[in-house]
Amino acid sequence: MAPSIGTSVPRVDGPAKVRGSARYVDDLVLPGMLHGATVRSDVARGRLLGVDLDPAFDWTGITVVTADDVPVNAVPLIENDQPVLAKDEIRHAYEPVALLACEDRLRLAQAMRHVTLRVAPLPPVLTIDDALAAREAIRGADNVIKRYRITKGRGGAAVESCEVVVRGVYETGWQEHVYIEPNGMVAWWDGDTARVEGSLQCPYYVQKGIKGVFGLPDEGVDVTQAVTGGGFGGKEEYPTLVALHALLLARKSGRPVKLVYGRQEDVEASTKRHPSRVEIASGCDRDGTLRAVSVRVLFDGGAYVTLTPVVLSRGALHACGAYRWEDVTVEALAVATNTPPNGAFRGFGAPQTVWAIERHLDRVARTLGVDPVTLKRKNLLRLGDTTATGQTLKESVGVEECVEKALEASGYLEKRARGPIVTGRTARGIGAAVFLHGAGFTGSGEKYLKGKVAVDLLPGGRARVRTASTDIGQGTETVFRQIAADGLGIGVEDVDFAVPSTANVPDSGPTVASRTVMVVGSIVDAAARELRARLEAEETACGATRSAAWERLAADPARATSLVQYEPPPGVVWDDATYSGDAYPAYGWACDVAEVEVDLDTFETKVTGFWAAVDVGRVINPTLCAGQVEGGTLQAIGWALTEKLVTKDGKILNPRMTNYIVPTSLDAPPFTTTLVEAAYSRGPGGAKGVGELPMDGGAPAVAAAIEHATGLVLDRVPMLPEDLFEASVKGGAR
Amino acid sequence: MSVTLTVNGSLLTLEAPPAARLLDVLRERLGLTGTKEGCGEGECGACTVLLDGVPVNACLVAFGQCDGREVTTVEGLGSTAHLTPLQEAMVTEGGAQCGICTPGMLLSAEALLRERPRPTEPEIREAIAGNVCRCTGYQRIVNAVSEAAKKREALP
Numbered sequence: 001m002a003p004s005i006g007t008s009v010p011r012v013d014g015p016a017k018v019r020g021s022a023r024y025v026d027d028l029v030l031p032g033m034l035h036g037a038t039v040r041s042d043v044a045r046g047r048l049l050g051v052d053l054d055p056a057f058d059w060t061g062i063t064v065v066t067a068d069d070v071p072v073n074a075v076p077l078i079e080n081d082q083p084v085l086a087k088d089e090i091r092h093a094y095e096p097v098a099l100l101a102c103e104d105r106l107r108l109a110q111a112m113r114h115v116t117l118r119v120a121p122l123p124p125v126l127t128i129d130d131a132l133a134a135r136e137a138i139r140g141a142d143n144v145i146k147r148y149r150i151t152k153g154r155g156g157a158a159v160e161s162c163e164v165v166v167r168g169v170y171e172t173g174w175q176e177h178v179y180i181e182p183n184g185m186v187a188w189w190d191g192d193t194a195r196v197e198g199s200l201q202c203p204y205y206v207q208k209g210i211k212g213v214f215g216l217p218d219e220g221v222d223v224t225q226a227v228t229g230g231g232f233g234g235k236e237e238y239p240t241l242v243a244l245h246a247l248l249l250a251r252k253s254g255r256p257v258k259l260v261y262g263r264q265e266d267v268e269a270s271t272k273r274h275p276s277r278v279e280i281a282s283g284c285d286r287d288g289t290l291r292a293v294s295v296r297v298l299f300d301g302g303a304y305v306t307l308t309p310v311v312l313s314r315g316a317l318h319a320c321g322a323y324r325w326e327d328v329t330v331e332a333l334a335v336a337t338n339t340p341p342n343g344a345f346r347g348f349g350a351p352q353t354v355w356a357i358e359r360h361l362d363r364v365a366r367t368l369g370v371d372p373v374t375l376k377r378k379n380l381l382r383l384g385d386t387t388a389t390g391q392t393l394k395e396s397v398g399v400e401e402c403v404e405k406a407l408e409a410s411g412y413l414e415k416r417a418r419g420p421i422v423t424g425r426t427a428r429g430i431g432a433a434v435f436l437h438g439a440g441f442t443g444s445g446e447k448y449l450k451g452k453v454a455v456d457l458l459p460g461g462r463a464r465v466r467t468a469s470t471d472i473g474q475g476t477e478t479v480f481r482q483i484a485a486d487g488l489g490i491g492v493e494d495v496d497f498a499v500p501s502t503a504n505v506p507d508s509g510p511t512v513a514s515r516t517v518m519v520v521g522s523i524v525d526a527a528a529r530e531l532r533a534r535l536e537a538e539e540t541a542c543g544a545t546r547s548a549a550w551e552r553l554a555a556d557p558a559r560a561t562s563l564v565q566y567e568p569p570p571g572v573v574w575d576d577a578t579y580s581g582d583a584y585p586a587y588g589w590a591c592d593v594a595e596v597e598v599d600l601d602t603f604e605t606k607v608t609g610f611w612a613a614v615d616v617g618r619v620i621n622p623t624l625c626a627g628q629v630e631g632g633t634l635q636a637i638g639w640a641l642t643e644k645l646v647t648k649d650g651k652i653l654n655p656r657m658t659n660y661i662v663p664t665s666l667d668a669p670p671f672t673t674t675l676v677e678a679a680y681s682r683g684p685g686g687a688k689g690v691g692e693l694p695m696d697g698g699a700p701a702v703a704a705a706i707e708h709a710t711g712l713v714l715d716r717v718p719m720l721p722e723d724l725f726e727a728s729v730k731g732g733a734r
Numbered sequence: 735m736s737v738t739l740t741v742n743g744s745l746l747t748l749e750a751p752p753a754a755r756l757l758d759v760l761r762e763r764l765g766l767t768g769t770k771e772g773c774g775e776g777e778c779g780a781c782t783v784l785l786d787g788v789p790v791n792a793c794l795v796a797f798g799q800c801d802g803r804e805v806t807t808v809e810g811l812g813s814t815a816h817l818t819p820l821q822e823a824m825v826t827e828g829g830a831q832c833g834i835c836t837p838g839m840l841l842s843a844e845a846l847l848r849e850r851p852r853p854t855e856p857e858i859r860e861a862i863a864g865n866v867c868r869c870t871g872y873q874r875i876v877n878a879v880s881e882a883a884k885k886r887e888a889l890p
Contacts, residue, residue, distance in 0.1 A: 014825030017833030018817060018840060020768015020808035027767035178868055180772040180780055181834040229770070229834030230868050263773040473832025473869045623828040623874070630871030631831065657777035657866070665859040665872040 004482040004492045005685040008623035012478045012497070013227070013471060022227040025184040025198040026260050033186070034063065035105050036249045036259035039098040039115045040269065041090040044124035044338040044650025045138070048090055051098050054114035062111045063253040065099040070248060075241055076212035082304035082341065084213055084244050090119055091138070092303035092340045093650045094269040096241070101249040101257050124338035124650050128277055128300050131335035139336035145301045146309040148316045148332040150579045152388050156294025156329030162283020166364045170280070170356035171716040172699075174645040175273035175638075177345060178662045181229020183239060183270060184260030187246035192216070194247050197224040200239040201231045202510035203468050207502045209240035210247060224501035231472035232635065233344035236512050237306055238270050267655040271343030272645065274299040274311055274334070278319070278356035288368055290379040292327035295319045297353055299334040302341040308334045311342075313442050315349030317583045318696070320388040321357035322399055322436040323379045328388040338650050344512060346632060347695035350437055351639070358433045358700030359715055362707065371416055372704060376434045377403055391582045396688065398615030398678030399589035403434055405613035405674045406591035415595070420709045422600070428608070430595045431704025433697040438584030439689030440515040443574035446585070451520055451566040452506035455484055455527040457554040461547055463488055463531070464496040467508040469520045471497075474691055475624035476516055482620055483521050483684045487528025488535075506563060514689025517620060518586065518680070519566060525684040527564040534559065569682045586680040586688045590614040592633065592697035594669075596705040603721035603728070605641055605706055607669040614693060615676040618686030626673040629694045633671065636698025638663045644718045739800045741766070742810030752798025757781045759797050760807060768808035768837045772866070779865035782838030783807050789842045789864070808837035811844065819885035820844060820878070829878035831869035839865045843879045852883055 016022040039051070051066050053059060067073055067087035074080035086095045097117055102108040125136050131143040139145060159165055185198030194210050203223040210221045223243070228235065246259040261269070279296040297315055301308035316332035365372040380399050386392050407413055412430055421428045440446055454466040465484045471477040481495040488495075498505055508520045531553075538549035553559045574581040595609040612629050619625045642661040646653040654660045679686030699717050707713055712727045738747045741764060750759055760766040760783070772780035774793050781792040784806035812818040820843055823829070830836040839862055846853055846861035853861070858879045859872070867875060 008826075008828075010826045011828070011830065013833070014830055015817060015821075017830045017836050018808075018821035018824050019812065019814075020766075020837045022833055023767070024770070024834060026771065027761075178866075179832070179834075180778055180866060180868055181770070181832070182772070228832065229772075230832040232868070263775070263778075475831070623826075627828040627831060627870055627874055630873050631869045632871075634871035635868070656775065657773045658775060662866060662868060664863045664866060665876070666863045668859075668872045670855075671871055671873040 001489050001491060004485045005618065005620050008621055009478055009482055009492050011475060011624065012481060024181055024229055025186060025226040028186050028197060028226060030186060030188060030256035033256040033258055034101040034103050034249065034253055035108055036099060036101040036246055036257045037108050037112055038096050038245060039100065039112065041086065041095040041097055041117060041119060042093060043090060043119055043121045044093045044126065046090040046119040046121040048086055048088055048097065049118040049120055052116040052118060057111065057114040061102055062107065063101040063249055065248045065252050069252055070213065071215055072213050075244065076209050077237060077306060078309055079305040084241070092338050094340050096245065099245050099249050101253055126337055126339060126650050128298050128335055131337050138338060143335045145305055145334040145336050146312050148313060148579055150316060150330040150388055151328060152325065152390060153327035155327055156281065156292060158292035158327035159281045159283040159294050162291050163286050164367060165281065165283050166367050167281045168360045168363050168715060170278045170359050172276045172352045172355055173718060174275050175345060175643050176267050176645060176660060177232045177234030178657070179230030179232060179234055182261040182263055182266040183235065183242050185239065185242045185246045186256060186258045187243060187250045188256035189250055193220050193222065195222045196243045196247060197226050198239060198243065199228045199235055200225055201235045201470050201472055201512065203500050203502050204507045205237060205510055206240050206243045209244055213244055222501060222503040224499060225470045228470060228472045232346045233348065233512065234270055235472065236344035236510060238343060263657060264655045267660060268652050269340060271306060271341055273345040274301065274308070274342040274349065274352065276352035278353055280356060280360045282360060282364060284364060288370055288375045288378050290323055290325055293320055293325050295330045297330065297332040300337050300339065300342060301334040302337055302339045304341040306341045306343040308342065310442065311344065311349040315353045317389065317438060317442060318350040319353040319357060321354060322381055322434050322589065324381055324385050325388060330388060339647065346635065347692045348513065350692065351636065351696050351699065354435045354696040355699050355717060358435065359703060362704050373407065373412065373432050380434065387583065389583045390580045396586050396617055396678045396680040397589065398676045399434065399436065401676045402589050402591040402613040402615050405676060406432065406593045406611050409672050409674060410593040410595065410609065410611040412593050416708065425600045427598045427600055427709040428595065429705045429709025430593060431701050431708050432591060432593045433700035433704065434591045435696045436587045436589050437514060437693040437696055439518045439586050439588055440584055441513050442583060443576060446519055446566060447568045449509045451509040451523060452563060453508050453520060453523040453527050454506050454561055454563045455524065455531055457531060457550060457560045459551060459554045461550055462494050462496060463490065464498055465524055466498040466505040467520055467524065468500050468505050469508050469516045470500050470511045472511065474628055475621060478624060479517055479620045480521065480524050483524045484528040487525050488532050514588065514691045514693065517687050518683045518689045521684040521687060522682060523564050523566050527562040530562040530564060585682060586617070588614065588616050588688050588690060588693040590693055590697055592701040594701040594705045596702060596709055598706060598709045598724065603724035605719065607637055607702060610669040611672045612694065613674040613676055615678045616690040616693065617680040617683050617688035618677050619675050620685065620687055622675060625675060625690055628690045629673050630671040632694030633698045634663050634668050636695050637702060640699035640702045640717050641719055644720060735798055737797060737801045739802065740804040742806060750797045752796060754797040755793055756795040756797050756800060757792035760792060766807050766809050770834050770837060772834065779842065780835050780838045782841045782865060784841050784845055787845060787848065789845045806841065808840055811840060820847065820882035823878040823881040823885065827874050827878035827881055829870065829875040835865055835867045839867065839875060847883055847886060851887060853879065
C-alpha cells in the first residue's frame with residue numbers, strides 16, 4: 001500500500017459540504033424545540049439591581065432563566081471568575097444576565113423587548129492604561145490578571161552597554177474571529193443526563209463546564225460536535241457558555257432548546273484577540289550582531305480571566321522572535337478591563353509579540369542602514385542555539401531555508417534593491433517578516449494533559465479513529481485518516497473518523513495550539529502501529545492471512561481497540577517557576593514576503609502578492625496544509641489592514657460585517673506557498689504544527705512593505721488609510 | 735400570500751407572508767438547509783442562491799417577490815450520485831475548508847460559469863467578491879473555479 005502521508009488526499013468531508021448536506025448546528029431540529037435568546041447588559045460596569053419583566057406583556061409560553069436558576073454560577077476554566085449569568089455585578093457591556101426561550105421566534109424577539117435590567121452604573125476601566133493606573137480596582141488592587149518574567153544571561157539591563165541601542169513601542173488592536181457560522185448549540189435533558197450538540201472546538205472543555213455548573217459526573221454529560229463552520233480559537237472556550245445557557249433553558253422548560261447567535265451578538269459578546277502594547281529596547285553591535293533585548297508585554301484581558309494567562313505566556317515566549325540573543329528580559333503583564341473577555345484566537349498571543357519584534361528589527365535595520373532581511377538573516381536561531389528560555393534547538397530548524405525560498409520566489413532582493421516604484425498615484429513596495437511558532441501546549445501542558453486516542457479494528461478490514469480533536473475546517477478528519485492508514489498499512493478509504501462526542505471518544509485534549517497533527521496525530525500513529533503489531537502477531541500465532549487475523553481481532557472486543565496515551569518526548573524539560581527550559585517540543589518556522597501598492601491619494605493599501613515559505617515539518621497533506629497557510633495569512637492581512645473594532649464607553653460601535661471589514665476575494669492577494677519540510681522526530685511522519693504559524697507574519701510583512709513603498713513607519717495595527725495619512729502628517733516619511 | 739415558484743426544478747405553491755425571508759422559507763419550510771445564514775444582512779453571502787439564474791442573498795429577498803420565479807440552491811447542483819465539475823473541483827483543489835460559505839460560493843461561481851465559460855482570474859475574484867470565506871484565503875477557491883471551467887469545456 002503506497003503511503004498516504006505526503007499526498008493531497010481530497011478532504012473526506014468535502015462531498016457533504018459541497019452538496020449542502022453537512023449538518024451544522026442551525027440545521028438541527030429536535031421535536032418540541034424552543035429557540036433561546038440572551039438578555040445582556042448594556043453598560044460596561046455597574047451593580048445589577050434587578051431584572052424586571054414587563055407585567056403588561058403576556059409571558060405565556062416563554063421560559064425565563066436568571067442567575068437564581070444556575071446551580072453553581074461560575075464557568076469552570078482557569079479561574080472560575082466568570083458567572084454563567086450575572087447576579088450582582090456587571091463587568092462588561094454584553095454581560096449575559098437572563099435567558100429567554102420560546103417556540104415562536106417572533107414572540108421571543110418581542111419578549112426580549114419587555115425585559116428591563118435595573119443597573120446602577122459604575123465608572124468603567126476601558127484601556128490598558130486605565131487598568132494600570134488602578135484608579136478603579138476591578139481585579140485585586142492593581143487590576144493585574146497575570147505576570148511572567150523570562151530572563152537569560154545578564155538580562156535586559158545589558159542593552160544599555162551595547163554599541164547600538166534602539167527603542168520602540170508597538171501596538172495591536174482587537175480582532176474578531178468572524179467564523180462565518182456564528183456560535184450555536186442545541187441542548188436537551190435526557191432524564192438527568194445533559195446533552196448538547198453544536199459548534200465547538202473542544203468537546204471536553206464544554207463537558208467540564210457542564211459538570212461543574214450542574215454538578216454532574218462524566219457520564220451525566222454528552223457533548224457532541226456538529227459540523228462546525230470555522231473556529232480559529234473563537235470556539236475554544238466560548239462555546240461552554242452557550243452550552244450552559246441552552247441547557248439552563250432546556251432544564252427549566254423541559255424542552256430541547258436551540259441557541260444560535262446572530263452575527264451582531266456574536267461579534268459583541270464572544271471573545272476576541274487581546275489588544276496589546278509591547279515596549280522593546282534592544283542592543284546590538286555596529287555590524288548588526290544582536291546582543292541584548294528587554295521586552296515589556298502588556299495585554300488587555302478584558303472582563304474575565306478566560307484563557308488570558310496562557311495567551312500571555314505564549315506571547316511572552318515568542319517576544320524575542322526567531323533570533324539569537326545573549327541577554328534577555330521579558331516582562332509580561334495582562335490586565336483586566338470592563339470590555340468583553342478576550343480569549344483564544346489563532347496565534348494565541350504570538351501575533352502581537354511577533355508583530356512587535358519584527359517591527360522593532362525593521363527599526364534597528366533602519367538605524368544601522370541595512371536591509372531588514374540582512375539583519376534578520378545574520379541573527380537567525382540555528383541548530384544548537386538557545387532561545388530566550390534557555391532551550392537548546394536540537395532538531396527541525398528550517399528557518400534559513402524558509403528565508404531563502406521566500407526571497408527567491410518573490411524576487412525580494414532585486415525588488416528591494418530597485419527601490420519603491422511610483423506609477424501615477426500608486427507606490428509599490430515589498431517587505432518581509434521572519435518568525436516562529438511553538439507547536440503544542442506550552443511548557444508542561446502536554447505532560448499534565450495526557451491526551452488519549454483510540455483506534456479500532458472494525459469488521460470488513462476497516463479501522464476507525466476516535467479522538468476529541470475536531471475538524472473545524474482545517475482537515476483533521478482527513479489527515480488523521482491518512483496517519484492511521486499509514487500506521488496500519490491500509491488505504492485511507494478504509495479508515496473511519498468517529499464524530500467527536502464525549503460519550504464515544506477518549507479525551508485527546510482540546511483542538512488548539514497547533515497540536516492536532518503533531519501531538520494528537522502522533523498518538524493516532526502510535527495506536528495504529530500498535531494494532532499493526534497485534535495483527536502481525538496474530539498472523540504468526542495462528543498462521544492466518546492478514547485479513548483473517550483482522551477479522552479475528554475485530555470480533556474480539558478485548559483486542560479490537562488500541563487506546564494510547566501521549567508520552568512526552570524524553571529530554572523535554574520545563575520549569576514553570578523560573579519560566580525556563582523547553583517551552584515547546586518543536587517550532588514551526590516561516591518567512592513571509594508581501595508586496596503592496598499604496599494609493600498616494602487615498603492611502604489605501606492593497607496587497608498585490610504574497611509569498612510564504614513555511615517549515616511545518618513533514619507535510620501530511622500538501623493541499624490542506626497550504627490552505628492553512630493561505631487562510632491564516634489572509635486573517636493576518638485583515639488584522640493588518642482593515643479589521644478594526646471601534647469602541648465607545650466599552651460598547652462596540654461596529655459589531656457587524658457591514659462595518660467590521662474582513663477581506664474579500666478582491667482584497668486577497670494571489671498566494672505563492674512553499675512548504676519546507678524540516679522533519680521533527682517525534683511528530684507523525686515528522687510533522688509539526690501548522691494552524692497558527694501563518695497568523696504571525698502577515699502583519700509585519702505588510703507593514704515592512706508599506707514602509708518600503710512610502711517611507712511611512714507604522715507601529716500599530718490595523719493600518720487604515722487614516723493611520724497612513726496621520727503618519728505622513730505627523731512623522732513625515734523617512 | 736400564496737406564491738408559486740420553481741425550486742431546484744420542482745414547481746411549488748406555498749403560503750407565507752410576503753415579507754418572509756426567502757432564506758427562512760427554504761430552510762424551514764422546504765428543509766433545504768444547504769443555504770446558510772452567516773450575517774442576516776447581505777454582507778457575507780453564505781445564503782447566496784440563484785433567482786432566475788442571478789445570484790442573490792436569500793436573507794434579503796422577500797418571499798413575496800418570488801412568485802413565478804425560479805430558485806436554485808446548492809441542493810439543485812449535481813445529483814446524489816454525482817458531483818458537478820465545480821463541486822468536484824471545490825473538494826480536490828481545497829476550495830472548501832469549514833464549508834459554511836461553500837454553498838453560496840458554489841452558486842456565485844455557477845452563475846459566473848454559465849455567463850463566462852472561460853473566466854479570467856480577475857473575473858472569478860469579482861464574481862465571488864460577495865461571498866466571504868474566512869478559512870481559505872480564496873486562492874484555492876479561485877483555482878477550483880478555473881479547474882471547473884476547464885472540466886466543463888471538456889464535457890460533451
